[in-house]
Every structure is written in structure tokens, then in C-alpha cells.
Amino acid sequence: MTLCSLLNTRAKVFRPPGFRSSCPADAPNFLCRRMGGQRDSLLSLHLTLKRNRPLGLFGTLVLILGFHLGCAHNKSQTETSKQIREITDDAGRRVVVPLRIDRVISLAPNLTEIVYAVGAGNRLVGDTSYCDFPEAAKTVERVGDTLHPSLERIIALRPQLVLVSTASQLEVFTHQLEHQDIAVFVTDPHDLEGVFRSINQLGAILGQDDQAKQLIEQLRTRAAAVEAAVMHTQPIRVFYQLSAEPLYTAGHDAFVTDLIRRAGAISVTADVPGAWPKYSAESALAARPEAIVLPTGGSMGDGNSTVAESLQRSPAVVQGKVYKINDDHLVRPGPRAVDGLEEMARALHPDVFKR
Amino acid sequence: MLEAHDLTIRYGQRTAVANVSLTLRPGEISAIIGPNGAGKSTFLQSLNGQIKPASGSVLLDGRSLEKFNRRTIGRRIAVVAQEAELRFPITVLEFVLGGRFAWAANASWGWETAHDIEVADEVLRDTELAYLSGRLMNELSGGERQRAVLARALATEAAVLLLDEPTANLDLSHQSTLLALVRKRCEQSHVAALVVTHDINLAAQFADNVLLMKDGKTISIGKPQEVLTPNLLRIVFDVTVLVDAHPITGVPRITPVHDAHRLSQ
Amino acid sequence: MTRTKADQSRQNVVYVPSRNRTTFRKTLLACAILSTGLLAAVVLTSLVGSERLPAGASLCALLSFGRAQCALTTDQFDILFQIRLPRILLAAAVGGSLATAGASYQALLRNPLAEPYLLGISNGAAVGTMVALVFFGANEWSRPLLAFVGALLATLAVYRLARGRAGATPERLVLAGVIVTTFLSSVIVFVTTLMDATRIRSFTFWLLGDLSGTSKNLLPVAIVIAVAGAIVLAANARSLNLLMLGERDAFDLGVEVGRVRIIVFLVASLLVGSSVAASGSVGYVGLVVPHLARLSLGSDNRITIPAAAFGGALFVIVADTVARTVIAPRELPVGAITALIGAPLFIYLLKRT
Numbered sequence: 001m002t003l004c005s006l007l008n009t010r011a012k013v014f015r016p017p018g019f020r021s022s023c024p025a026d027a028p029n030f031l032c033r034r035m036g037g038q039r040d041s042l043l044s045l046h047l048t049l050k051r052n053r054p055l056g057l058f059g060t061l062v063l064i065l066g067f068h069l070g071c072a073h074n075k076s077q078t079e080t081s082k083q084i085r086e087i088t089d090d091a092g093r094r095v096v097v098p099l100r101i102d103r104v105i106s107l108a109p110n111l112t113e114i115v116y117a118v119g120a121g122n123r124l125v126g127d128t129s130y131c132d133f134p135e136a137a138k139t140v141e142r143v144g145d146t147l148h149p150s151l152e153r154i155i156a157l158r159p160q161l162v163l164v165s166t167a168s169q170l171e172v173f174t175h176q177l178e179h180q181d182i183a184v185f186v187t188d189p190h191d192l193e194g195v196f197r198s199i200n201q202l203g204a205i206l207g208q209d210d211q212a213k214q215l216i217e218q219l220r221t222r223a224a225a226v227e228a229a230v231m232h233t234q235p236i237r238v239f240y241q242l243s244a245e246p247l248y249t250a251g252h253d254a255f256v257t258d259l260i261r262r263a264g265a266i267s268v269t270a271d272v273p274g275a276w277p278k279y280s281a282e283s284a285l286a287a288r289p290e291a292i293v294l295p296t297g298g299s300m301g302d303g304n305s306t307v308a309e310s311l312q313r314s315p316a317v318v319q320g321k322v323y324k325i326n327d328d329h330l331v332r333p334g335p336r337a338v339d340g341l342e343e344m345a346r347a348l349h350p351d352v353f354k355r
Numbered sequence: 356m357l358e359a360h361d362l363t364i365r366y367g368q369r370t371a372v373a374n375v376s377l378t379l380r381p382g383e384i385s386a387i388i389g390p391n392g393a394g395k396s397t398f399l400q401s402l403n404g405q406i407k408p409a410s411g412s413v414l415l416d417g418r419s420l421e422k423f424n425r426r427t428i429g430r431r432i433a434v435v436a437q438e439a440e441l442r443f444p445i446t447v448l449e450f451v452l453g454g455r456f457a458w459a460a461n462a463s464w465g466w467e468t469a470h471d472i473e474v475a476d477e478v479l480r481d482t483e484l485a486y487l488s489g490r491l492m493n494e495l496s497g498g499e500r501q502r503a504v505l506a507r508a509l510a511t512e513a514a515v516l517l518l519d520e521p522t523a524n525l526d527l528s529h530q531s532t533l534l535a536l537v538r539k540r541c542e543q544s545h546v547a548a549l550v551v552t553h554d555i556n557l558a559a560q561f562a563d564n565v566l567l568m569k570d571g572k573t574i575s576i577g578k579p580q581e582v583l584t585p586n587l588l589r590i591v592f593d594v595t596v597l598v599d600a601h602p603i604t605g606v607p608r609i610t611p612v613h614d615a616h617r618l619s620q
Numbered sequence: 621m622t623r624t625k626a627d628q629s630r631q632n633v634v635y636v637p638s639r640n641r642t643t644f645r646k647t648l649l650a651c652a653i654l655s656t657g658l659l660a661a662v663v664l665t666s667l668v669g670s671e672r673l674p675a676g677a678s679l680c681a682l683l684s685f686g687r688a689q690c691a692l693t694t695d696q697f698d699i700l701f702q703i704r705l706p707r708i709l710l711a712a713a714v715g716g717s718l719a720t721a722g723a724s725y726q727a728l729l730r731n732p733l734a735e736p737y738l739l740g741i742s743n744g745a746a747v748g749t750m751v752a753l754v755f756f757g758a759n760e761w762s763r764p765l766l767a768f769v770g771a772l773l774a775t776l777a778v779y780r781l782a783r784g785r786a787g788a789t790p791e792r793l794v795l796a797g798v799i800v801t802t803f804l805s806s807v808i809v810f811v812t813t814l815m816d817a818t819r820i821r822s823f824t825f826w827l828l829g830d831l832s833g834t835s836k837n838l839l840p841v842a843i844v845i846a847v848a849g850a851i852v853l854a855a856n857a858r859s860l861n862l863l864m865l866g867e868r869d870a871f872d873l874g875v876e877v878g879r880v881r882i883i884v885f886l887v888a889s890l891l892v893g894s895s896v897a898a899s900g901s902v903g904y905v906g907l908v909v910p911h912l913a914r915l916s917l918g919s920d921n922r923i924t925i926p927a928a929a930f931g932g933a934l935f936v937i938v939a940d941t942v943a944r945t946v947i948a949p950r951e952l953p954v955g956a957i958t959a960l961i962g963a964p965l966f967i968y969l970l971k972r973t
Contacts, residue, residue, distance in 0.1 A: 245833040246825065272949060280670035281707075281832060282699045283949035309836075310703055405871055429874020440866045442730055442790070443919040448641055453862055457874035464855050464922070466644045511873070 087205060090188040090198070091166065097183045101160050101206055107149055108165035109299075110332035111187060112137050114199055115163070117215055117335045120206040126157045130299060133328065133336070149173075155180055161205065163187065165333075189333040191258035192223060192341070198333070219338045223262065226345045229352045230264025236348050238265040239289035239316065242276060244308040247284060251277045256295075256330045259337060263345040264352075265291065281310035289314055291321040291348055298328030323347040356380055357402060357432065357515045357547060362411035364397055364571075371397045373571045374411070379515060379547035384538060386558035387551045388583075389568035390592055395551045398568070399517050402549070403432040415515075429457030433513035435505050435521050441493045447503050448488040451475045454510030475510050481536055482506040497524040505533060509540060516540070516548040522557060530554070534561045559583055559607045567591050583607045642920035650923055654930035661934050662712065665941045666704050670948035673700060706839055711831050711940040711954070712933035713842040714899050715909075717891035718742075719932020720850045722906020723913070723925050727860040728884045731790040732911065736771075736892045737903035739793075740800030744774025745889075745896035746808055746826040752897075754815070760837055764845075768893030774800055775885050829902035829955035831940050842898050849891040850929040856880055857921035864919070902939075902955045904962030905932050911969050935961075 083099045105126035106112040112131040115124050121136055126143040141157065144150040146165070151173065154162060162177055166188040174184045185205065187198045196216050203212020238260055242248040250256050251272040260267045268287040269279065292311065296304045305324060307317055316322055325347065329340030346353045357379040364372040372394040379385055387395045400406040402413055404420050413420040415431060423431075433454070452467055452475050459465030479485045482502045492500060501524050508516060516537065522530040538561055540546050552558055558565055558579065565582045567574040569591045575582045588596045594611050601608040667678050673696050680690035686701050718736055725734035736742045748770020749763050756762035781796035782789075808826050824830075853860075859880045862870040871877050895902070913927040939957040946952065 246830055247832060269949075274950070277950040278832075280944055280949045280951055281703045282669050282671040285699055285703060286671040286695055288695065313698060313702075403872060405868065425871070425876045426874040429872070432872075434872040436868060436872070440730055440864075442732065443727075443864050443914070445865070445919055446641070449920065450865075452641075453865065453869075453873055456858060456862055459858065465858055466922070467641075507873075 085205070087185075087201065089186045089201075090194075091186040093184075093186065095183055095185050097185070097205055098160050099207075103157065103159045104161045104163065104206065105143060105154055105157060105159040106131065106163045107143070108146055108163070108187075108332075109133070109328070110334035111163040111165060111198075111202070112140075113332060113334035113336060114202050115206070118199065118203045118206060118208040119211040120202075120208050123206065125159055126154060132299070151176055155182070161185060163202070187333075190253060190255060192262065192337060194255075195333045195335075195337055196220065199335070215335065219335060222338050223341060226341055227262050227264075230345055230349050233264050233349050233352060236265040237268050237287070237290045238293055238348070239268050239284060239287060239291075239311065239314070240293045240295075241304065241308060241311070242295065243304055244306060247279045247281055247308050247310070248276055249279045249284070251275050255333045255337070256340075259330065259341045259344065260293070263341055263348055265344070265348050281308070284308065285310050285314065287314075289316045290319075291323065292316040293330075293344060293347075294322060294324045295327030295330045296324050298326040298331075300327045356416060357549075358414045359398070359402060360412050360414070362398065362401055362408045362413070364394070364401055364406060365409045371571050372401070372408075375566075375568065375571070375573050376411075377549075377566055377576070379549055381514065381545035381547050382541050383563040384534075384541055384548045384550060384561050385564040385566065386562035387549065387566045387568055388553075388555055388558055388591070389574075392570075393568040393591075394571040395568055396519055397571075399434075399519050399549065399551050402515075402517055403434055404428055405434075426457045429513075430511065431513050432515040432517060433508035433511040435508045435516065435518040437519065437523070444491050444493070446488070447484060447490055447492060447495070448475060448479070450492050450503055451479060451484075451488075451507045451510050454478075454507040457511060474512065475506075478506040478509040481509065483532070498526055498529050501525055502529065502533065505536070509536075512544075514544075514546055516546055518548065518550045518552075520551055520553065522552060522554060530557060531560075537561070555583065555588075555609045559609060560601075560604060579607050583609055642918055642923045646917075647923045647926065650917055651926050651930065654927060654934075658712065658930050658933055658937075661937050662705075662708055665708055665937055666700060668941055668945055669699070669704055670945060670951075671696075671699055706836075707831055707940070707944075708937055710839055710842060710898060711936045713839070713846040714831065714895040714902060715905055715932035715934070715936025716850060716929040717842070717846040717895045717932070718902060718905040719909040719928040719935070720846075720853055720925055721888040721891040722932075723910035723921070723928040724853045724860065724884050724888050725906070726910055727864045727921050727924075728881060729790075729793055730864055730866070731793050733790070733794055733907070734797075735904075735906040736888070737901055737906060738801060739774070739778050739797035740802075740804055741771045741774045741778070741889065741892050742896050742901035742903070743801050743804035743808065743826075744777075745771040745893045746901055747804055748773075748893065749897045750808070750811060750826070760835060763897040764838065764841060764894045767897035768890050771889035771893040771896070772885070774804065775889055779885075824953055825900045827901055827955070828953035829900040829958070831899045831936075831954050832944075832951060833899075835898070838898055842894050845890060845894040846929075849887050850926065852887050853884065854922065854925045854929075856883060857925050860884070860921040860925075861919075864921070900953075900955065902936060902958055904958045904966070905935055908962040908965050908969070909935050911966070915969060915972065 084096055085099055086094055086096050089095050102123055103125045104115065104120070104123055106115055106124060107128055109128065109131045112124065112127045113133055115121060116134050116137065124137070124140050127137055127140045128149060129142050129145050131137045131140070143153045143157070154177070159182055161183045162185070164174065164184055164186050166186055174186070177184050189195045189198050196219065199212050199216055203209050240250040240256060240260065242250060249269045249272070250267060251269055251274040253275040257267050257270050261270070268289050269277070272279070289311070292307055292314070294304055294307065296302065307322055311317060323344070325340060325343050329336045329343060359375065359377045361374050361376050362372055363370065363374055375398055377385065387398065389395050397406060401408050415423060415428070420428070452471060455467060455471040455474065458471070476485070479488050482505055484499065484502055484506055487495065487499065492503065495503065501521065505521060518537070521533060525533060534550070534557060537548050537550070541548050550558065550562065562579055564577070565579050566576045567582055567587060574591055575587050583598060585596050585598050588594070588609065595614070597610045597612055598607055600606070663679070663682055666682060667673065667675050674691065677691035678700055681688060681692055681697065681700060684690070689697050692700065722735045725736070725739065726732055745767040748766040748768070751770070752762040752766040778793070778796045778800050781799065782793040805827060812826065859870070859875045862873050862875050863877065863880065867877050909932045910924060910928045913924045913931055917923050917927055936954065936958065939961060940954045943952045943954045943957045
């Protein structure tokens with residue numbers, strides 16, 4: 001039995017005769033304004049204590065303080081127990097969010113895209129400087145970049161929910177936000193299924209279940225179509241070059257590795273531990289990739305548009321099978337990932353996709 | 356032969372040396388005596404080009420010092436200054452061989468020749484450091500290090516030796532042996548030496564020529580007997596001295612008369 | 621006591637012949653041994669890498685200087701001669717340059733702690749290279765050139781800061797170096813964070829070094845500069861010996877102090893500049909290798925500088941081999957390895973002296 005309930009019971013027992021629900025004349029005003037539903041019990045306790053001189057005002061204040069600290073939480077819970085939901089995010093955290101969300105902030109470009117895709121774009125009150133899709137996202141208030149968003153600005157925007165991608169390494173950050181009673185939801189999809197799951201979860205949180213499910217259906221269909229088309233082809237050995245100098249590629253934990261697999265190819269670095277390992281030039285050469293994917297043209301601009309020196313003599317370059325694909329479609333685990341999948345599959349297996 | 360004519364050296368506004376002239380003749384030891392801040396060391400440093408005078412000239416064998424390159428000056432003038440910085444381990448022999456640098460055939464890479472080693476060995480013997488030649492310099496005592504510095508200067512076989520307070524760290528026995536060595540070098544090899552020292556009696560004993568300086572100016576110059584008089588010494592040091600002839604050597608013996616109650620005057 | 625010494629000097633008997641004097645022969649021997657070691661290291665480390673190559677066939681191909689393919693496949697041949705060997709040669713050039721520069725700074729500044737990295741000269745070169753990448757990206761030659769300028773400016777800054785009334789005492793020098801290097805590190809982090817990483821590389825490249833990006837044009841330049849620079853500095857070795865004892869002493873003994881100082885600053889900056897432009901800052905090489913050389917061979921720069929050159933090359937070759945094989949096929953930055961090896965080694969050296 002908690003102290004609160006104990007105190008509540010006592011208060012009711014000590015209720016003096018003739019007590020009315022409204023504020024009696026000799027009760028301090030602040031009590032009436034503050035405690036709302038528990039006012040009656042607290043008031044009765046106060047009156048009881050007041051009339052028992054020995055305890056005095058000091059005892060009253062102490063007990064009021066105890067009430068406030070101990071019982072305030074219970075109060076809000078019981079009042080709004082129907083207005084929240086609990087959901088587990090990709091980091092295994094149990095997150096409590098209001099049922100109706102009107103103000104949400106996204107701290108990663110892919111999450112911004114998902115929010116708009118499920119039709120909740122009008123409720124986005126803040127995003128990062130890298131959030132450039134759809135166009136409307138550019139007009140939303142910027143709270144900084146993905147790695148170093150401004151805590152102050154986020155709090156100033158009074159969001160109910162902040163969406164975070166673990167790629168942003170915001171561990172310390174999330175604690176600070178939670179301290180401000182702002183719910184933080186972490187997504188971390190490693191593959192396309194994970195993206196669908198994220199869309200589903202965000203759709204549910206934002207109350208756009210139908211739209212989310214519709215979107216997932218469409219994306220699933222398109223992905224399945226691609227996979228069906230390439231099902232009977234020989235998987236092509238692909239090298240994914242994230243940067244030429246120094247040489248970085250996609251490892252086992254990278255999201256794009258799954259896309260490559262679904263596009264009827266096999267990433268030669270699929271077994272390398274980590275997500276974005278710095279790769280040995282020798283191994284890249286020895287891998288003899290048949291095709292090279294260069295993510296470029298999106299947020300990367302014209303960077304990374306040439307193949308690394310060590311790969312210049314690979315079969316891919318010799319046969320001209322170097323494909324530049326919009327990096328935003330390959331790097332952001334969001335709805336456009338399926339665009340990336342289709343683009344890669346079309347580039348790698350052009351004969352299957354001839355219409 | 357090294358001549359300084361009317362040298363004036365300034366540090367910014369301050370005049371450290373004013374119109375001082377001195378000639379160092381081969382075979383002679385000259386001494387500069389004076390209180391701290393008299394400009395003795397500054398004057399010495401201008402004699403090999405270390406410090407540039409504001410006016411006046413220094414002539415080495417009749418030609419202006421500025422006309423010589425550093426290596427030639429290094430061959431003709433050697434300096435014995437205070438202890439060198441010894442942050443890296445170096446043996447005594449290597450240290451002394453440094454004096455042969457100016458004689459190296461090849462300006463930069465130059466390796467020591469057999470002759471260089473001979474010269475170094477000889478000076479080590481003369482300065483009684485032969486048994487320490489393989490030791491590291493920083494393992495030596497202060498006095499031994501000072502002798503090594505002298506040995507290095509002697510190894511340069513320079514015709515002019517400039518010594519800046521060479522006996523500062525030496526015990527009595529080595530004070531006289533060091534100066535006796537300089538004297539011997541001067542006589543045998545016609546070397547001219549200049550000694551800046553605080554030790555007036557040592558100067559009286561060994562110097563042929565004494566320059567008294569105060570506040571950068573020449574107070575007097577000449578033989579020890581002429582210059583080391585009570586009057587002149589009082590002008591320079593503001594101390595009463597007794598000057599008599601040393602009972603054994605006959606050179607002037609200067610005994611300061613310290614007044615224990617001086618400060619109360 | 622006096623009598624005994626006089627006896628000794630008269631007898632010429634108990635005079636101890638110097639054990640430690642550095643002779644030309646000793647130097648030649650040391651260089652021969654070290655250069656053989658270096659050659660062996662180059663050959664042996666070319667056999668090691670993230671891809672396994674057949675040892676016998678590789679050796680055969682190496683000994684034929686690339687003319688015979690021996691039993692290697694085209695790919696293996698390419699790996700050996702297009703990727704591995706250039707990288708190893710770059711490692712040698714960078715290591716030799718940095719160690720020689722370090723040895724020279726230590727002699728000139730009379731400070732055993734003087735090192736391109738600690739003095740901020742490496743970071744100055746890094747900033748210079750960054751400027752080249754941003755403003756003259758296409759022109760490869762601008763990188764070592766501006767790196768040289770950056771290194772020189774950093775040198776001047778440190779020298780000026782360190783010069784107090786009493787000259788550049790070691791304490792002031794280390795302090796000035798720390799100020800300049802930390803300031804420039806912050807500048808590097810600042811600029812790399814703001815700017816597009818694909819244009820100017822991440823700050824781990826600049827601050828921890830990376831030998832994987834060997835440009836076909838810049839490798840020969842790095843090697844030529846390393847060799848020429850080492851020769852020029854070695855040629856001034858005897859002057860540096862005297863400068864190690866104090867500028868005044870050196871002057872008195874006939875060293876052209878001003879000229880030597882300028883030469884050393886210029887050449888050392890060039891060495892550091894070309895290294896950093898090619899591979900970022902590889903720390904500790906200029907500190908540990910000269911100390912090891914001095915500890916085993918004496919402080920005479922005529923042997924220390926060439927020994928540092930060879931030793932530095934060896935050190936970085938080994939470190940880079942570790943960096944590119946320990947988590948193969950992934951790679952570590954070589955500066956991390958040199959620090960991991962160098963720091964404990966340096967502590968050990970400090971305890972020995």
C-alpha cells in the first residue's frame with residue numbers, strides 16, 4: 001500500500017462533518033488551485049490538522065509537500081490513462097508516447113521522408129539540415145544536423161516526440177530529452193524489412209496506420225517485383241564504393257548490402273564486419289568485382305563519381321559496368337530505398353527489365 | 356694580432372661599451388678587470404664577431420673582422436666561455452674535437468683526421484684530462500668541464516685566445532695550472548690571450564697588460580704595476596685596497612680592506 | 621691527487637683511448653647494416669597483406685624488378701606492384717623524412733623533445749594541404765607545395781613564440797609547440813567537420829595518417845625529397861653537432877649559425893610537408909626513431925641522421941604493415957600504430973637515460 005493511498009484513506013476518514021467539496025473559507029487558496037482531484041482529501045487533512053493545534057501549520061506544510069511529490073504522478077496517470085501508448089523501439093527501449101501527436105521532430109533524413117510518406121508531414125515541426133526530401137521538408141524549422149542537433153532548439157519547439165536514427169549516435173542526447181519529458185523513438189533498420197517495420201511503427205505512432213499500411217503494401221509489391229524479375233539471373237558480384245580515397249565500402253551491417261542482395265547481386269564485402277569499413281585496396285582488386293556501384297549525385301553532389309585507382313583494372317571498369325546511383329536512394333533507410341533497389345536492379349540486369 | 360679600436364657597443368638605449376681600445380699582441384696575456392656590468396664580457400664578445408659594435412672597428416691581422424668568414428675566424432680566434440649546454444651525451448674527446456671543426460677540409464661533412472686526433476690528445480694531456488677522454492661530459496665535475504672547454508679552445512690552434520672568466524669554477528690548484536698553461540701557450544706558440552676575470556691577483560700574476568673598465572669605459576690600461584694602484588682600484592670598485600709586492604713572486608698583491616662597519620656610514 | 625695526475629700525464633700510459641668516437645668507418649658500417657635491413661623489410665613486407673600471395677612467386681617477381689611475372693596471376697602481379705610496393709615505398713619515404721626532420725630539429729633546437737608532430741609543424745603542413753585541396757583541388761603538385769609553406773609558417777610561429785629574452789629554452793619551446801599543435805588540430809577538426817569530407821578527407825586522415833592513397837605522381841616526388849633532404853641534413857651534421865652544444869659555442873668554433881639554421885628549417889619543413897601531403901600526420905616517428913638511434917649509436921649527428929633516416933623508414937614500414945593486416949581486409953590508420961608502438965617505446969627510452 002503506497003503512502004499516497006494511505007494518506008488518502010486517512011484523509012477521508014478524518015473528514016470532518018459538514019465538509020463541502022468547494023473551498024472552505026479557512027483553507028489556504030493555494031491548496032484549492034493546485035491539487036485538482038485530490039483537493040478534497042488534502043483539504044480535509046489540512047482542516048483536521050489545523051483543528052488539532054499541536055501539529056500546527058508546519059506539520060501541514062510537510063505533509064502537503066509529501067503529497068505533492070508522491071501523488072502528482074499518480075494523478076496524471078489516472079487522469080490520462082487512456083491517452084498514451086507504449087511501444088518498443090529498435091533500441092529495445094519501451095517508449096511512452098501520447099496517443100495523439102501533433103508536434104514531432106525528426107533527426108534523420110530517412111525518418112523525415114517516412115513521416116511525410118505516411119501523411120503526417122504537416123505535424124513535423126523540426127528536422128535536420130540534411131532533410132531535403134520531399135521539398136516541403138526544406139521549409140520545416142532546422143534544428144541542426146544529424147550528428148549535432150541543437151538541444152535548445154528542439155526543446156524550444158515543444159515536440160511531443162523526437163525521432164532518432166542510431167546512425168546519429170545520440171546516446172547522451174536521448175537522456176537529456178527524456179529528462180525534459182520529450183519521448184524519443186529510435187529506429188535502426190538494417191535491411192528492407194526493417195524499413196517496413198519502421199514505417200509501420202511510425203504510422204501507428206502518428207495515427208496514420210492506414211496510410212502506412214498502404215505504403216508498405218506498395219513498396220513490398222515493387223520490391224517483390226524486382227526480386228521476382230532477377231530470381232533466375234546469376235547474382236552479379238558488386239563492389240559498393242562509398243568513397244575512393246580513402247577507400248570505404250559497405251560491410252555486413254550496412255543497409256545497402258541487403259538492397260544489393262535483393263537486386264540480384266552479391267556485395268563482395270558482404271561479410272566484412274561493421275557497416276562502413278575502410279577497405280584494403282588489395283582486397284578490392286583481388287575481389288574482381290563484375291560491377292561497381294557509385295553512390296553519388298544526391299546529397300554527395302558530384303563527389304565520389306570516379307572509381308578508386310586500385311579498381312581501375314577490375315572487370316567492372318574494363319567492361320564499363322560502373323553505375324552511378326543517387327546516394328540518397330541507397331543510404332537512407334526510407335521509402336525511396338525501393339527506388340534505389342529498382343535502379344540498381346535495372347542497372348545490373350538490364351535485359352530482365354526491358355519493357 | 357687582434358686590435359680593437361674605439362669600440363662602442365649599444366643595447367638599445369643603453370651603452371654597454373664606450374670607446375674602448377685594446378691591442379692583443381702575440382705572446383702577451385692581457386686582462387680586463389672591472390665590476391659586474393662594466394661591459395667586460397660584452398667587449399670580449401665583440402672581438403670575435405659575436406656582437407656587432409655600433410662604432411669602432413676590430414682588426415684581425417690588420418684586416419677588418421667583417422671581411423673574414425666564420426670558419427677563418429674560428430681558426431684564428433678561440434673563445435673559452437662559460438660551460439656549454441650539455442643536453443645530449445657527448446664524450447670529452449668528442450667535445451674537444453669540436454675545436455677542430457674550423458680546420459675540417461670539407462666544410463660540412465668533414466671527418467676528423469689523424470692529425471686532429473693527435474692535436475686533441477695533446478691538449479687533453481696538457482689540461483690533465485687525458486684519463487677522462489672517454490667519459491661523458493656531464494659526468495665531469497665543474498672544474499673538469501671548464502678544463503675541457505679550455506682544451507677545446509687550445510685544440511683550435513688559434514692565434515688569439517679569448518677567455519671569459521675561465522677560473523670561475525676551478526679550485527686553487529687548477530686556477531694556476533690553467534693560467535700557467537695559457538702562459539705557456541702564449542710563449543711557445545706566440546698566441547695572444549685576453550682574460551676577463553674577477554680575480555685581480557691572478558691577473559696581476561699572469562697578465563702583461565691590464566685594462567680597467569667601469570661602466571663601459573676605460574679607466575686605465577697598462578702594466579699591472581701601473582694600473583693596479585689603490586687609487587684606481589678605489590675608483591673602479593669603490594673599495595679600499597692595500598697594494599704591495601708579493602713576497603715570493605714580486606708581482607703586485609692586492610688585498611682589499613673590508614670595512615665591517617661600512618654600511619653604517 | 622695532483623701528483624698522481626701529473627704522473628699519469630707524464631707517463632702517457634693510463635690514458636684511456638676513446639671508446640665512443642664516431643668514425644667514418646663506423647658510420648659506413650651502420651648505414652650498410654641499416655640499408656640492408658631496410659631492403660629486407662621492403663621485400664618481406666611486400667609478401668604480406670590482406671590478400672595472400674604465393675611467397676616464392678612473389679619473391680621471384682620482386683627480384684626481377686617487375687620484369688618477370690613468374691607464377692603470379694595478373695591480379696596478383698598488380699596487387700604486388702601497383703598497390704603494395706608503392707605503398708611500402710611511400711611508407712619508407714614518409715618514415716625516413718619524418719625521422720630525419722625530427723633528428724635535425726632536436727639537434728638545432730637542442731631539445732630532445734623536438735619533433736614535427738609535437739611542434740605543430742605536421743599540423744601546419746596538414747592545414748596547407750587542406751588549403752590546396754580546397755582551392756587547387758585538381759592540381760596535385762599544389763599539395764606538397766602548400767604543405768611545405770604550411771610547415772614553414774608553423775615553424776616560424778613556434779620559433780617566434782619560443783624566443784624569450786634568454787633565447788629559446790627547451791621549456792618555452794615545448795610550450796610553444798603544444799600551443800601551435802593544439803590550435804592547428806582544432807582548426808583541422810573545425811574545417812573538416814564543416815566541409816565536405818569527400819573534398820578534403822576526414823580529420824582522422826589528417827591527425828592519424830593514412831598511407832593507402834598513393835598517387836602515381838607524388839610517390840616519386842616524396843621519395844626524391846626524402847633522399848635529397850636526408851643528404852642535405854646529413855651534410856650539415858657536423859655543424860649540428862656543435863649547435864647541439866649551444867649557439868654561442870658553435871659560433872665561436874666557426875659554424876655559420878644563421879645559415880645552418882635556415883637550411884635546417886627549410887629542408888626539414890620540406891620533408892615534413894611532402895610527408896604530410898602524401899599521408900597525413902604520422903606521429904611519434906620523429907621522436908622515437910632519433911632517440912633509438914642516439915641511444916645505440918651515440919649523439920654524433922653524422923651517424924644519427926642517416927641512421928634515423930633508415931630507421932624511420934623501417935619503423936613506418938612495419939607500422940603500416942600492421943595497420944593493413946591486423947584487421948584485414950579492413951585497415952587502421954597508421955598513425956594509431958606508430959603511437960601505440962612509439963609511446964611505450966619512448967617511456968622505456970626515458971627510463972633508460
